[in-house]
Amino acid sequence: xxxxxxxxxxxxxxxxxxxxxxxxxxxxxxxxxxxxxxxxxxxxxxxxxxxxxxxxxxxxxxxxxxxxxxxxxxxxxxxxxxxxxxxxxxxxxxxxxxxxxxxxxxxxxxxxxxxxxxxxxxxxxxxxxxxxxxxxxxxxxxxxxxxxxxxxxxxxxxxxxxxxxxxxxxxxxxxxxxxxxxxxxxxxxxxxxxxxxxxxxxxxxxxxxxxxxxxxxxxxxxxxxxxxxxxxxxxxxxxxxxxxxxxxxxxxxxxxxxxxxxxxxxxxxxxxxxxxxxxxxxxxxxxxxxxxxxxxxxxxxxxxxxxxxxxxxxxxxxxxxxxxxx
Numbered sequence: 001x002x003x004x005x006x007x008x009x010x011x012x013x014x015x016x017x018x019x020x021x022x023x024x025x026x027x028x029x030x031x032x033x034x035x036x037x038x039x040x041x042x043x044x045x046x047x048x049x050x051x052x053x054x055x056x057x058x059x060x061x062x063x064x065x066x067x068x069x070x071x072x073x074x075x076x077x078x079x080x081x082x083x084x085x086x087x088x089x090x091x092x093x094x095x096x097x098x099x100x101x102x103x104x105x106x107x108x109x110x111x112x113x114x115x116x117x118x119x120x121x122x123x124x125x126x127x128x129x130x131x132x133x134x135x136x137x138x139x140x141x142x143x144x145x146x147x148x149x150x151x152x153x154x155x156x157x158x159x160x161x162x163x164x165x166x167x168x169x170x171x172x173x174x175x176x177x178x179x180x181x182x183x184x185x186x187x188x189x190x191x192x193x194x195x196x197x198x199x200x201x202x203x204x205x206x207x208x209x210x211x212x213x214x215x216x217x218x219x220x221x222x223x224x225x226x227x228x229x230x231x232x233x234x235x236x237x238x239x240x241x242x243x244x245x246x247x248x249x250x251x252x253x254x255x256x257x258x259x260x261x262x263x264x265x266x267x268x269x270x271x272x273x274x275x276x277x278x279x280x281x282x283x284x285x286x287x288x289x290x291x292x293x294x295x296x297x298x299x300x301x302x303x304x305x306x307x308x309x310x311x312x313x314x315x316x317x318x319x320x321x322x323x324x325x326x
Contacts (some may be wrong), residue, residue: 020061
């Protein structure tokens with residue numbers, strides 16, 4: 001479509017970013033260029049004010065924006081301020097699902113992806129599984145054995161079946177593969193529903209099939225047979241797709257609310273509290289070694305931060321342009 005010459009002669013209005021957004025972007029650069037890790041602290045609010053030449057309310061607006069994005073956690077008090085945190089999987093899932101809410105996604109779409117990724121995820125986890133991991137797998141199978149007469153409990157068991165895959169995912173050193181599979185697993189837990197007309201015996205058949213194949217996968221993993229684990233997981237994904245479609249499983253289209261995130265985080269904390277601390281410690285060491293870094297918690301000094309911020313707060317011009325919005 002041709003542009004209107006009259007329109008082209010008129011000056012375009014370019015919307016400038018708010019100062020709080022600019023400061024938030026600068027703090028992201030601090031985190032990136034300062035190589036900060038979860039647990040590392042940002043400078044205090046007053047130091048950030050001096051660094052960027054802005055008001056307290058602008059700094060708080062920037063920190064709040066980063067907290068909503070899941071990049072930092074803000075605490076109050078004399079020792080308060082921003083601390084870098086790992087972006088929660090639950091927040092990422094919320095953004096992904098809210099994006100997919102406007103797309104056409106089917107059970108077949110999800111299981112096409114799972115059938116490609118899960119076998120490699122499980123095979124790659126085999127050399128890294130600890131005895132504590134095997135105990136967690138055994139506990140999961142015991143909890144998911146279909147012996148309940150309550151339909152809601154059977155559905156909960158089907159959702160808990162996915163925890164088996166999360167245990168394997170946590171042991172795989174490939175962080176991107178792990179992240180992708182965990183997101184898919186969360187979609188299955190949160191979004192797949194079955195029709196009320198689904199007979200209880202179908203739930204029981206599905207549960208029994210899951211426990212049986214999980215047992216075979218666990219035994220093969222204990223034997224260190226990664227090839228067999230890959231083969232069994234491929235079979236498992238095919239079976240799971242068949243069972244879910246037979247049970248009239250559907251994806252419920254809905255936006256994920258912040259309250260849903262709270263529920264997911266509570267469930268995640270419950271899993272951690274019920275697990276031994278050994279796997280977590282071992283996993284943290286493995287992750288650090290894979291990244292090639294060993295760091296202790298630190299607070300970035302204002303001078304170091306100022307050098308990489310990309311905001312010329314100290315220049316006279318910057319002082320003149322300062323917006324005081326306290």
